[in-house]
Amino acid sequence: MTLKSRLAGLVTILMLFALAPSMFAQVQITIIPDVDNGDINTNNNAVAAAPGSTGSGVLVVGSLIAQSTLGTTVLRIAYPAPITSVPSNVGSSLYNCTLSGFSALNVNNANGGAFQCGPTAGVPSNDPIRILSASGVFATMNLQPLLNTTNQRVEIQLPAVGGSGNTSSGSFRLVGVRINGNGLTGAQTVTASLNTTVNNYLLGSPSTGTVINNLSAGVASFAVGVAPGFSTIAGVSTNPAPGTATIFTNRNVARSQGSFILTEGCASCWRTATQNGNAGAAVTTSGAQSTQIRLTFNNLPSGVTLTLSTPCGAPGGCGTASTNTALVASIGTTSISSTANTSVINFLGTSLTNAETLEIDYSVTVTSTAAVTTAGTITATATMFPVSATPFDTVSTANGPGGITLTGLPTEANGYPTFTDLEVGPVTVVNIVPANTTLLMPYALFLPPFDTGLAIANTTADPFGVGGGGATPASGTVTLNFFPTSATGAGTSFSLTTSSTVRPGAGLSSDGTLAAGATWTVLMSQLLTAAGQTGNFTGYVFISANFLDAHGTATISDFKTYSLTANVLVLPPPATTSRTGGTFSSESLNN
Numbered sequence: 303m304t305l306k307s308r309l310a311g312l313v314t315i316l317m318l319f320a321l322a323p324s325m326f327a328q329v330q331i332t333i334i335p336d337v338d339n340g341d342i343n344t345n346n347n348a349v350a351a352a353p354g355s356t357g358s359g360v361l362v363v364g365s366l367i368a369q370s371t372l373g374t375t376v377l378r379i380a381y382p383a384p385i386t387s388v389p390s391n392v393g394s395s396l397y398n399c400t401l402s403g404f405s406a407l408n409v410n411n412a413n414g415g416a417f418q419c420g421p422t423a424g425v426p427s428n429d430p431i432r433i434l435s436a437s438g439v440f441a442t443m444n445l446q447p448l449l450n451t452t453n454q455r456v457e458i459q460l461p462a463v464g465g466s467g468n469t470s471s472g473s474f475r476l477v478g479v480r481i482n483g484n485g486l487t488g489a490q491t492v493t494a495s496l497n498t499t500v501n502n503y504l505l506g507s508p509s510t511g512t513v514i515n516n517l518s519a520g521v522a523s524f525a526v527g528v529a530p531g532f533s534t535i536a537g538v539s540t541n542p543a544p545g546t547a548t549i550f551t552n553r554n555v556a557r558s559q560g561s562f563i564l565t566e567g568c569a570s571c572w573r574t575a576t577q578n579g580n581a582g583a584a585v586t587t588s589g590a591q592s593t594q595i596r597l598t599f600n601n602l603p604s605g606v607t608l609t610l611s612t613p614c615g616a617p618g619g620c621g622t623a624s625t626n627t628a629l630v631a632s633i634g635t636t637s638i639s640s641t642a643n644t645s646v647i648n649f650l651g652t653s654l655t656n657a658e659t660l661e662i663d664y665s666v667t668v669t670s671t672a673a674v675t676t677a678g679t680i681t682a683t684a685t686m687f688p689v690s691a692t693p694f695d696t697v698s699t700a701n702g703p704g705g706i707t708l709t710g711l712p713t714e715a716n717g718y719p720t721f722t723d724l725e726v727g728p729v730t731v732v733n734i735v736p737a738n739t740t741l742l743m744p745y746a747l748f749l750p751p752f753d754t755g756l757a758i759a760n761t762t763a764d765p766f767g768v769g770g771g772g773a774t775p776a777s778g779t780v781t782l783n784f785f786p787t788s789a790t791g792a793g794t795s796f797s798l799t800t801s802s803t804v805r806p807g808a809g810l811s812s813d814g815t816l817a818a819g820a821t822w823t824v825l826m827s828q829l830l831t832a833a834g835q836t837g838n839f840t841g842y843v844f845i846s847a848n849f850l851d852a853h854g855t856a857t858i859s860d861f862k863t864y865s866l867t868a869n870v871l872v873l874p875p876p877a878t879t880s881r882t883g884g885t886f887s888s889e890s891l892n893n
Contacts, residue, residue: 328370328468328502329439331377331460333494334361335511339654340568341483342593343517344686346693347386347719348483350492350513353570354577354654357434359477360492360513362458364439365506366471372439372463373501379476380455381513382490386693386712387480389431389446389456429579431456431478438472439463447476451711454481460503468502477580482693483517484722490514518567520686521595521726527563528661546730547666548875549606551675552737552776554850556875560731561663564595564684570654577654578719593719595647596687597662599638600728601680605672608638608664608680608731610645633662646687666732674734681728688717735875737776739852741845742871746826748839751860754826756807756870758847758854763819775818777811778848782829786841793841798833806832816847845870 336358341348351358360379436443440461448457456479481490494509526546548556566572575592576583599608610633634646652658668674694712746754758780766772779800786793798804801814807824809816816822830839845854854870873881 328367329364329372329471330367330504330506331494331496332363332365332506332508333379333492333511334363334508335492335513336360337512338514338570339516340570341514341517342520342567342571342686342721343483343486344520344722344724345483345517345719346690346721347480348486348514348517349579350381350479350481350490351477351580353573353580355580356582357475357477358580359434359475359479360511361473361475362440362494363473364460364471364503366439366469367504369469370467370502371465372461372468372503373498374462375460375501375503376497377458377460377503378450378453378455378495378497379458380453380493380495381479381481382454382492383481383483383486384454384694385431385449385451385456385479386482387429387431387478388449388712428583429478429581431476433458434475434477436472436474438470439468440472440474443474462501480719483514486514486517488516490517516568518571519724519726520567520571520593520721521564521684522567522657523565524682524684524726524729525563526560526729526731528561545879547664547732549666549668549672549674549732549734550737550850551677551734552774552850553668553670553672553674554737554774555666555668556735558667559663559665561661562682562729562731564660564662564726566657566659569657572649572652572658572660573654574649574652577652592649593652594649594687595660596685596689597645597647598683598685598725599643599680599731600683601678602638602640602643603673603678603680603734604640605669606639606674606680606732607667609667610636610638611663611665613661613663638664664731676734677736678734679730680732680734682731683725683727683729685723685725686721688720689723690716690720691722693720736848737850738778738875739847739850740873740875741847741852741854742873743843743845743854743856744871745858746839746841746843746856747858748826748830750838751862752858752864753861755823755857755859756826756829756854757821757823757856758816758845758852758870759821760816760818760847760849761851761853762849773851776849777815777817779815780822780848781846783844783846784829784833784835784839784841785843786839796833796835798829804832816849818849 335350336352336355338349338351338353341353351360362377431447431449433443433447442461442463443459448459450457456476458476483490489512491510491512494505496503496505499505545557545560547558547560550556570577571593573593578592597610602608612633632648632650634648635642635644638645647660647662693716741758743754743756746756748754760777762773762775764772768774781797781799783795783797785795800810800816802812803814805812805814806828807822809820809822811817811820826839830836845852853872855867856870857865857867859865
């Protein structure tokens with residue numbers, strides 16, 4: 303071998319020795335995150351770990367490759383959104399934030415060191431960002447994790463080991479990290495990195511991992527209905543048939559009850575106070591504890607009250623796990639009015655594996671002076687709660703070396719967790735409808751010599767009196783909608799409404815109304831003339847009397863030898879009981 307080749311070989315060996323610390327690291331760092339299977343896409347404080355699991359977070363594993371000394375190294379775990387929790391602040395000698403990156407050689411320096419960035423009251427004290435179960439090579443770590451608000455990451459100082467070097471593997475868990483999930487979609491991952499690779503710590507694989515599988519709407523749907531398994535409990539009906547409550551414009555209540563359901567957007571979106579963190583106990587704050595839903599009721603007239611309730615009086619009081627129905631701890635405000643139109647729902651018992659349905663029942667009461675004389679609707683919307691426009695402090699604070707000024711630090715001033723307002727709905731919960739009666743004359747004709755005589759009675763005058771259960775006297779006009787049959791099928795419909803100038807027959811007042819206690823009698827031929835129609839008529843007629851408790855009869859006669867009388871049918875108000883299909887429609891064969 304020539305001298306030249308020997309020198310080349312020696313240079314190569316020296317280069318390998320020089321590169322050995324980075325090529326053959328003595329402790330290899332990998333991360334294994336626990337996963338939140340689903341969270342809410344408006345959650346400002348989404349748990350970046352498995353919810354409700356004590357100590358869940360990112361497992362950091364250090365695998366021993368060979369004995370060696372270790373130099374102080376910073377492990378950086380970056381998150382996909384701003385972090386909205388802060389590390390614990392144990393004692394005045396420890397700090398919990400960094401600016402532009404923590405450097406072990408630059409502690410307490412305004413150019414990149416660690417410093418105290420805010421009071422411990424910034425987030426719940428029993429669920430901060432923290433390190434748990436440090437063992438082996440990491441057992442000597444005495445610094446808490448640090449929050450880097452600039453780079454959306456947590457920074458952890460890995461320990462130095464001198465002397466004869468490190469001979470241990472080890473692990474620890476990073477727990478308590480929450481992120482601003484508002485607006486995020488799909489899976490969310492974290493990525494680990496080291497500030498240097500020359501101190502015998504090396505990043506291995508995996509160095510990334512999923513912390514949240516998906517983000518969904520907290521309330522997937524909001525609709526009139528009843529929850530699975532809660533239409534009857536022990537064979538006893540717990541609520542009326544699905545439908546909205548109804549108030550007539552004369553203040554009578556046609557339907558005093560209703561129910562609506564809210565459907566969970568993901569299996570683990572709704573959580574109890576304990577499930578909302580990883581501390582093994584309820585997250586205590588000055589604001590919210592469990593996941594909450596705020597209901598807002600709109601367009602409530604004065605004098606109208608809605609009383610809210612749930613099918614179960616208490617958790618475990620009804621239903622089974624197979625119904626996938628959430629049990630409610632409490633309804634914050636059960637009496638809803640024009641001056642108190644919101645209510646907050648707290649969850650006490652929920653499943654983290656089944657998407658659940660929450661049912662709210664309600665009843666309606668109306669005072670004698672309620673402002674319901676105009677037709678309209680009362681609606682409701684729902685949003686996750688408490689609502690906050692931002693989960694960060696907007697006040698600048700001067701802390702740490704050199705008077706470092708920061709804004710945008712996490713805060714629980716509006717509750718914890720908080721949500722961006724996203725109203726679902728509106729859903730109509732009460733219809734305010736004109737006080738009228740819908741009648742149907744299935745067959746009528748004018749075919750000389752045959753004619754049809756119609757009699758409509760306004761029976762709101764009765765011997766019982768309002769206090770004795772009788773009707774409230776009221777007068778009103780009458781509208782008739784005619785549906786003729788032609789030689790080839792259905793003809794063209796037309797209508798007639800009584801007025802001061804349209805008063806065929808006998809019994810109407812001068813203004814065209816039918817007074818309480820009066821009966822209107824009229825022939826089909828007279829109605830056709832008043833409606834501007836000529837010729838014969840065969841078909842059916844819908845009659846809307848603008849007062850309650852109208853009743854009628856129809857008589858077909860040739861006024862000589864033939865006469866046939868039948869009652870005119872009284873239908874439930876279509877605005878409250880649909881004529882279109884369904885078990886509980888007015889046309890259902892079940893009725």
